[in-house]
Amino acid sequence: MTQTISRRHLLAAGAASAVAGAAGTASAAQGKPKFDKIVDIIVVGSGFAGLAAALEARLGGAEVMLLEKMPAFGGNSAINGGAFSVAGSPLQKKFGIKDSPEQMLADMIRSGRGLSHVDLLKMVVNGSLPAYEFTLRHGVKYKDFVQHFGGHSVPRTLQTVESTGGGITRPLTESCRKHGVDLHLRAKMEDFVRDESGRVIGLVVRERYLFPNEKSGVLQTYGARRGVIMATGGFSRNIWFRKQQDPNLDERLDSTNHPGATGEGMLKMFAIGGAPVQVDQIQLGPWSSPDERGFGLVSQFNTIAGFPMGIMVDVRTGKRFCNELADRKERTDAILGQMENGKPVYPVCFTDSKGVAKAQTLKNGLKYGVIKQFNTIAELARAYGIPVKGLEEQVARWNQMVRSKKDTDYHRALDLAIVLDKPPFYAARVWPKVHYCMGGVGITPRAEVYDVMGRVIPGLYACGEVTGGTHGASRLGGCAIADGLVMGRVAADNCLKNKPVTL
């Protein structure tokens, strides 16, 4: 029952068993010490945070390995809407919009409802402009306008020309490749390898992994002289875990996320003692559609056109029922209140032909029938069973408020609002979906991972959606890209400074 084993690997195995709850996955680490490959820094995850970290670390002179468990790079970031909130961008200046990191900070604190970790938020807002410039250097292109997203006090949200996050993840992946980051697809992090001091010195990795087959592929052990950076994203698609945090987020609720957003990276950090922070703060996207799966086409239509350029109404009355530019939590709570006998009564969001000018998903939305076109307000009302008179009165009232520049009903900022008077009108049904995990593992402003006792776990960094505290109770739109890119770079910069261990 006894065997010879190095003390160093003792700890790797222990960490593994804590996650597994059984000896199953620990075998690779329980053997003799043997790294199949050793680099300076291993980054796990290839979304905004992971790509920014890998690139920043590589440009800082480190040997970098980047692991992505799915068969394509980009993670959930690749299917995100490509909206990036930046404080004080050149585009804001061009359009005469005054903004500052302090103002963006104040907006994010308000949205966080008192739960935000302000030290982390400050890093994000101060780093947003440098991160934007970083993306320009790596070939990202933005449209020539600035959007006003819900909860922001001014227009500050830029938009990739592709209108998706892929407009950022693809050039960053290319840049990683060009600069010599060791890129691994279908490589799933299984366990941490830690030395006897508790420092993270590597990972057990399942190469040739075929999501979601947990037995696929082969185990390899990789060493990281300077540290491991976890950028593994949220757990919106982990139904068991999200139900533990909020029993309402059950099987009946869809998610905007890609299927790989299952959160094991975060869970494995918890299981080696990483501090859980605000894990039950889970954001639902208020702009998605019950008529299609996942993020779909309507989410972007509503974000760019329906909400800022149109209005959303209760189909039972034709009346508005909230500020369509409130932050996500306020809108989601308002929409989820549209129930009758425990069943959703899907609201309808619509704008006119002027309002859809920038809505890139309009064409496909119409093609797949999730966005509909109408020649008159009455026609629109009848199609959704809305009282015609109620809706016509609401539109007249809205147009009057836009002209007088004052929303006396819901106090919405009207700087971008338009009168709805140019047919055709375009409409979509709305129902929230699980979108973003504000909670995660606790980190310092240097992206070091806190353990449950408030100490830093040596050699371990985390950034992006896998971390908790930054956004408190509700993240503002466009701030996931800001958070991921900024904190990915911060994690890399600090990991680079970490004294290397000899492996």
Next chain:
Amino acid sequence: MTQTISRRHLLAAGAASAVAGAAGTASAAQGKPKFDKIVDIIVVGSGFAGLAAALEARLGGAEVMLLEKMPAFGGNSAINGGAFSVAGSPLQKKFGIKDSPEQMLADMIRSGRGLSHVDLLKMVVNGSLPAYEFTLRHGVKYKDFVQHFGGHSVPRTLQTVESTGGGITRPLTESCRKHGVDLHLRAKMEDFVRDESGRVIGLVVRERYLFPNEKSGVLQTYGARRGVIMATGGFSRNIWFRKQQDPNLDERLDSTNHPGATGEGMLKMFAIGGAPVQVDQIQLGPWSSPDERGFGLVSQFNTIAGFPMGIMVDVRTGKRFCNELADRKERTDAILGQMENGKPVYPVCFTDSKGVAKAQTLKNGLKYGVIKQFNTIAELARAYGIPVKGLEEQVARWNQMVRSKKDTDYHRALDLAIVLDKPPFYAARVWPKVHYCMGGVGITPRAEVYDVMGRVIPGLYACGEVTGGTHGASRLGGCAIADGLVMGRVAADNCLKNKPVTL
């Protein structure tokens, strides 16, 4: 750098290091396998949950060891108010109060604001009457009345004759001693010992521990053939960790809890992979006083007299500002809204001479000046700088509403309310304190601990405040005793059924 070590102890050490983040505390477990003592079941913590678990397990025939890190048994339960909510108690029947587990469940679900794990709540409400009978068998005595606590739809809260939780923890400790539970004071659980399958088979324990000196005492290793039951309570006194969950709960906010409520038991479960559940759901007690430290004398005065028999007013106007019998979260939020330029404006809660009949802490409260006595409402108003006319009008309005049995201002249930007309009047200032952690480690309805992947950690059980999910966003008053006693017994019953391992 290699050494001979049993594979079994490999995992114990790994678990230890994950908590420590360094090799410091793991030394005892890293040596040769050697248990200083082996029993069937080890219970950690001696509050309601731990004592109920130890006693239930012992009466079920197990050899039981109970560990308490502090120099006295009872934990935070000993200084709790001694209020026990029971669905369908004989005392309710005696006073003609209709109640059922279903009705108590509905009240608790409402208070939980959609976050409650209903499967756990059902265990608690269904077990409340048997748990009450269990306490009677072990010598606990209750007063001959039933209280109506905030958020409950009917009076269902019993009160120990001592008016503290010590009225329960003392007799249960005595009963443990009498029945042969191996009781250890100043014995702090340091680490889990796990076998190669991941099963918890024992603990590394710091005996002769002197709180809060983490280097005091000596390490011992104890085996548990059937399992370990964690009943280690909440983390209200762990300021670093509670600030991670809610930055508002900083050093400036007092706690009603005893100094030992630092949550290491929960944190150590997280660090071996126990699932964190709703950890940022932290309850503030709305009835405590800014004029004394900790739970103090005013908390019970307000619970038994000030709130149910009196009213609470804004000192700037003399007007009520909330339902004094709303659940704790609603009252706390209302009180914390009494701010001016970021500084608290302490409200005042008061009743008359009839209202204080059952307030056992009145005498000492007056002696220490945290409760004050006044001959007239005007005198009371002047003492706190309240506008006299405003307060007199409020009292007249209140008395009128009590007579007409309808609170048209805040819809409070008036079944126990009294007109305030018999001087002297008794008053105290009010400000919330950190009181209870709804969140904690995830468990099944059998009190088995979930790991982060949704599997049960073999040999590990948890009960009481250390667990998460039962109470969702807000626990109702009197339900901590119900939860602790019921789930302590449930944990013991299931641990007893666990197939023993040979150690």
